[in-house]
Amino acid sequence: MTSTAAPAHLTASDRCDRCGARAYLRVVLPGGGELLFCAHHGRAHEPALRAADAEILDETAALTGTPPTAPEGER
Numbered sequence: 001m002t003s004t005a006a007p008a009h010l011t012a013s014d015r016c017d018r019c020g021a022r023a024y025l026r027v028v029l030p031g032g033g034e035l036l037f038c039a040h041h042g043r044a045h046e047p048a049l050r051a052a053d054a055e056i057l058d059e060t061a062a063l064t065g066t067p068p069t070a071p072e073g074e075r
Contacts, residue, residue, distance in 0.1 A: 010059050015036060018041040019041060021038035022038060023037060024059045025037040027042075027057075030053050039060045
């Protein structure tokens with residue numbers, strides 16, 4: 001569910017429009033507007049966004065991954 005109009009992925013400088021936390025979801029609205037959400041607010045607004053036929057780039061899987069700088073025993 002990625003949008004061709006949006007950049008490939010979100011970075012640490014992308015912030016949730018609702019609370020200012022790091023954004024893990026980019027939403028492109030049918031009218032062309034864009035919203036960024038943290039995982040919490042993305043889940044809260046997902047039903048309405050899907051009903052509005054918004055395109056959603058979901059990168060919440062990064063929350064469960066092991067950082068590449070983790071020591072070998074923690075991977």
